[in-house]
Amino acid sequence: MSRYLVKIDDNEYDIDLAYRADGYSVTVDGATVRVTSHRLGETRSVLLVEDRSFEVDVRSNGLADSRTVFMLGVEIPVEIEEYQLAQLRKTAGMKSGPSLKKKLTAPMPGLILEVKVAPGDKVSKGQPLIVIEAMKMENVIKAPADAVVKSVDVSKGASVEKGDQMLEFE
């Protein structure tokens, strides 16, 4: 038996799971839910929840605490934790997920067209820092807050992948 705290957008679900001879025993927020799941392959299955049927494709991307659920044509990001652990974390007053970083990462893959700041520069909120061309559009990356630039990790003409560090603040 396993108990999880599952988060989608701002909604939390307390889900209890156990194997039974004929499938799973599932409770969501304390209420029993009839669930049947038939595997279609590595990631896909047909899921019946109280007779409502869905084709779902669940991918972990190698992460233990998150899943991406594709259903009804859309992608739903899901955070999932051991329930006990989530309670501990909450008691300790910790937020889930990574804390706000001083690192500025590329919001999209693309080519660096312009770097408008250098290490040591004082920047104010909203000031243009870097211009990225992605899929033919120029996107101006602006300072998220007043800050001092510590290092610049990209230069004009470089190509970046989504999530690559471009700049660090003091």
Add this chain to the structure above:
Amino acid sequence: MGTKIRKILIANRGEIAVRIIRACRDLGIDAVAVYSDCDKTAYHVRLADEAYHIGPSPSAESYLVHDKIIDAAKRSGADAIHPGYGFLAENAAFAQRCTDEGIMFIGPTPETITLLGDKLQARAAALEADLPVVPGETLDGDNLKATLVKADRIGFPVLIKAAAGGGGKGMRVVHKPEDFEEALERASSEATSAFGDGRVYIEKYLDRPRHIEIQILCDQHGNAIHLNERECSIQRRHQKVIEESPSPVMTPELRHTMGEAAISIAKKTGYVGAGTVEFMVAQDLSFYFLEVNTRLQVEHPVTEMVTGVDLVKEQIAVAQGEPLHYRQEDIKLDGHAIECRIYAEDPQQGFTPSTGTLKNYRIPAGPGVRVDSGVVIYNEIPIFYDPMIAKLVVWGSDRTEAINRTRRALQEYRVAGLKTTIGFHLAVLDNARFIAGDLSTSFLPDEFPDNNYSFLTDDIRRCAAIAAALDKFSHERKIALSSRSAGKIESSGWAAHHRRENLRWFGGSR
């Protein structure tokens, strides 16, 4: 004139290359594809009769290089080139080069492309043809101060547009004089890199206008007809994302007036082939000429669905010198069609591109559904080109049926591996103003100011939560079983695994 085309080279990629290959097949014409490095296994290459490599992935080194396209056309023995949209579609120099090399260019003459491609000249032509235009000013290399005076004369908000532009590139709305300089710089720089021409001009920005365009078709014998309107008001970053025909606001009288206006500028400029005359329509239904797109439009299928005319086949027929197959009175308007552009983008993050590999891709089907896809499963979506992967085009007997069907079709889509605009479309289709047909080009920022396009109900969220929990549960069980069978002393392998995970997690976030 009058030469039968036997082989067409398609100077494009993605869904539009596929669309044109299909038309060639329908006509018994051979289709030749061209491809860059990253398009080696692209869908259009797989479908074509022949395919020619034209260089590295960046379009400036492949799809935009005149010499390479002409060389491929000659090697393949193609007698015509279809440019699709984007890339070389509105490039007069390329159209001229084709003519000089004795290859038919499927589109208007280089002279017409030059005239209408320059927004300033096009505006002058529209005035000559008695079309109403939006108040605006040219900039002619003015300094910033003189430019600001002109912007003030028109009155903020103003729109900065690239003289050679299209597709929202080099375009900026400026609400306040203090934002003008940066916007001008960006627009001009974008225009330079996209079109090799940094000239911009400014126009009065109309409040909540609709974008309505008229499809035209003209032959080499002076015949010109229009094929009704398309409403393309749902836009993000000045790019259309949902289009429909007819417009929910259109009356037969207004359609006639706008159609006549479109035909009149076509005749004035000697237009040949398929084209689109774009208008802005104010809340009081007064309309203003915007520009003429001298190419096949992305959204042409909505017109095909309600008129039954195959626009690509007509383009080819016109290029061969045939007279139009339709007279104005033959053009019908049957039912209602809606197109949703499916982009590899994350709508929740301001439509930032989402690249990667399509790990699953299954398209909708059934009555009234047409999908023009440029991709198939396991295709990679490269960063070099427009991120549109497909167009979902749906027909219904009326607008309500079309909306319901579009919603149904969107939910039949199965895409994994990338973020797409499918959920965004579902959110828009559920919006009360959209359902009422109360549209404007500021619809998205007005109705979805914080980019929250979630259409999920709590019920669906709960089911997704169950699916995720089941996946984690069975994954952990698998780990437990495999570590046990590997003879570990640990009584519960997955418990140990997760103890490790948790330690790492706590350590990392401190």
